[in-house]
Amino acid sequence: MEAPKTKFVVLFVSLLFILYPNVVVQRTLADGVTPEEAKQLRDEVREMFYHAFDGYMENAFPRDELRPLSCGGEDTLGGYALTLIDSLDTLALLGDRDRFTVSVEWIGKNLRFDINKTVSVFETTIRVLGGLLSAHLLASDYATGMKIPTYDNQLLNLAEDLARRLLPVFDTPTGIPFGSVNLLHGITSTAGGGTLTLEFGVLSRLTNDPIFEQVTKNAVRGLWARRSKLNLVGAHINVFTGEWTQKDAGIGTSIDSFYEYLLKAYLLFGDEEYLFIFQEAYAAAMQYLYNDPWYVEVNMDSGALVWPLFNSLQAFWPGLQVLAGDIDPAIRTHNAFFSVWKRYGFTPEGFNLASLSVQYGQKSYPLRPELMESTYWLYKATRDPRYLDAGRDMVASLQYGARCSCGYCHISDVEFHKQEDHMESFFLAETVKYLWLLFDLAVGPDNLVENGPYKYIFSTEGHILPSTPQISLARECCSYFGSYCKSGNIKQEHHKSDVASNLQETNDSRSFGSWAHDGLPSESTFSDSIPLSGFIKGFCPGLTFGQKFGISYVMSADTQHNTPTNERAPTVSQRHSDTAPVENSDHLRSVNKKNHDNFQELDGEGSKSNSPQE
Numbered sequence: 001m002e003a004p005k006t007k008f009v010v011l012f013v014s015l016l017f018i019l020y021p022n023v024v025v026q027r028t029l030a031d032g033v034t035p036e037e038a039k040q041l042r043d044e045v046r047e048m049f050y051h052a053f054d055g056y057m058e059n060a061f062p063r064d065e066l067r068p069l070s071c072g073g074e075d076t077l078g079g080y081a082l083t084l085i086d087s088l089d090t091l092a093l094l095g096d097r098d099r100f101t102v103s104v105e106w107i108g109k110n111l112r113f114d115i116n117k118t119v120s121v122f123e124t125t126i127r128v129l130g131g132l133l134s135a136h137l138l139a140s141d142y143a144t145g146m147k148i149p150t151y152d153n154q155l156l157n158l159a160e161d162l163a164r165r166l167l168p169v170f171d172t173p174t175g176i177p178f179g180s181v182n183l184l185h186g187i188t189s190t191a192g193g194g195t196l197t198l199e200f201g202v203l204s205r206l207t208n209d210p211i212f213e214q215v216t217k218n219a220v221r222g223l224w225a226r227r228s229k230l231n232l233v234g235a236h237i238n239v240f241t242g243e244w245t246q247k248d249a250g251i252g253t254s255i256d257s258f259y260e261y262l263l264k265a266y267l268l269f270g271d272e273e274y275l276f277i278f279q280e281a282y283a284a285a286m287q288y289l290y291n292d293p294w295y296v297e298v299n300m301d302s303g304a305l306v307w308p309l310f311n312s313l314q315a316f317w318p319g320l321q322v323l324a325g326d327i328d329p330a331i332r333t334h335n336a337f338f339s340v341w342k343r344y345g346f347t348p349e350g351f352n353l354a355s356l357s358v359q360y361g362q363k364s365y366p367l368r369p370e371l372m373e374s375t376y377w378l379y380k381a382t383r384d385p386r387y388l389d390a391g392r393d394m395v396a397s398l399q400y401g402a403r404c405s406c407g408y409c410h411i412s413d414v415e416f417h418k419q420e421d422h423m424e425s426f427f428l429a430e431t432v433k434y435l436w437l438l439f440d441l442a443v444g445p446d447n448l449v450e451n452g453p454y455k456y457i458f459s460t461e462g463h464i465l466p467s468t469p470q471i472s473l474a475r476e477c478c479s480y481f482g483s484y485c486k487s488g489n490i491k492q493e494h495h496k497s498d499v500a501s502n503l504q505e506t507n508d509s510r511s512f513g514s515w516a517h518d519g520l521p522s523e524s525t526f527s528d529s530i531p532l533s534g535f536i537k538g539f540c541p542g543l544t545f546g547q548k549f550g551i552s553y554v555m556s557a558d559t560q561h562n563t564p565t566n567e568r569a570p571t572v573s574q575r576h577s578d579t580a581p582v583e584n585s586d587h588l589r590s591v592n593k594k595n596h597d598n599f600q601e602l603d604g605e606g607s608k609s610n611s612p613q614e
């Protein structure tokens, strides 16, 4: 029988819960981030942004990047105020109209691309082109709250000028672009890349010139056409011969955003060709590269293990999985990746899964955002407070390990927390942005991304690209304009002219009529990815939010079991969970089997983080 004293205590505690629920909940969450602390952390992250941004503006601008230890500047890309361009949409997200306006006006007046510099096509696209386009879309639209009255498409014109200077790199037998280009002479040099579709696609839809979207889609097709029998792609390819020169398949270094842009190009443009490729590519990655909870690199032809390595670029993957609706493996993998962060206070560029130590020559942490990005997405999907705790650890590491006099410093060695005199522009475009979004979400979000007029897709550089009708609905079968459906018994009508007239009815100033104009490379025309014959005019439900933005993309287990196999739509989680291990991955599995248990412990006793929170 319960003692009267115990009864009294239980009664008293219950009463406390009823009378003061917040106090009691906050006490119970004492080890986690309280709502008040989330607010403080959000404000602290805002202060971090300004420490670095002001440090750049005062000491480095208009050079590309800040040297945060010596308080100077350096030109690392084209010498065109790279960090300012990369920071524009973060300024908007923070609601800083004044700095956003002044910065856009300065760029509109002063930026020129007729310079004799050879630059990386990939970096120029994701940082400069993406930064300009994102800021253009914010500055030219009342609905964003960032409209600049004097703004007259200056950033869009700059973006178009820049993209035209990049176009020669796509002129290769394979359609896969060179890695770099001379902006003045159009001289191109080697390397490849197939992850330019978002920025170029948006530009096409804003300028009404399909060429940008065509060449980048063609490049993706060129790469995918050269996939191995296992549906894997390698790391480097010869753009003339189409031969792979580096056959290591993985989800990190040199390949990461290829996967990312397949899914995001579908989400933003509604182009199912990207979704089909993504499904195949993702299923193969989960079959051959995933060794729960880690990912390794394998030979793209045989599936044989090449590198049992975590590299910090892989950390974007759980975030991508959230968008694909594949949450469970995302949670486990994020946990594993975060255990590496906790061990060192940062993630090293490479961590060897066989020796459980920092990979030789890969000990730096150049302020990368990928783990923050995934933390934000997982919090958004699950609202599990553990992601706020993780975010707090990351803030603490940056504040106590990387903050330096004029900004934030790269860490050259995660074991000794040695600072280095560089600050990549993506620190302001991504790292701080995702941390701020994480805590703002916890507080009760008050920002464009969560409450704004559009759904936003983040580019791989963290630039926010809105799914406005002009960008997202140009080719979509949907009900928004009462336009086209893929099936049904309604009489077929001609697609081209009706699409044009439907879109002219929107508030966009430009017509989409020329999307279907003649004389374009046949491999990439608009009509070729959406067969005209399959479309009919009429009312249709269009894509659901879940289909379009991924969160509910995966069918529930029940639905899957009740549906006959041949009628089942393949879903990403289904694809990988149904697959059997490949023969050649035995070795891989034994390496990881041996280490699997050890890794689970990284969270606990193995932790050597210098974070003061621990």
Ligand code: DMJ
Residues within 6 Å of the ligand: 126, 257, 313, 368, 369, 370, 426, 430, 460, 461, 462
């Ligand atoms: C960024 O420029 C982009 O996120 C890119 O996709 C990968 N590398 C950096 C950040 O680490």
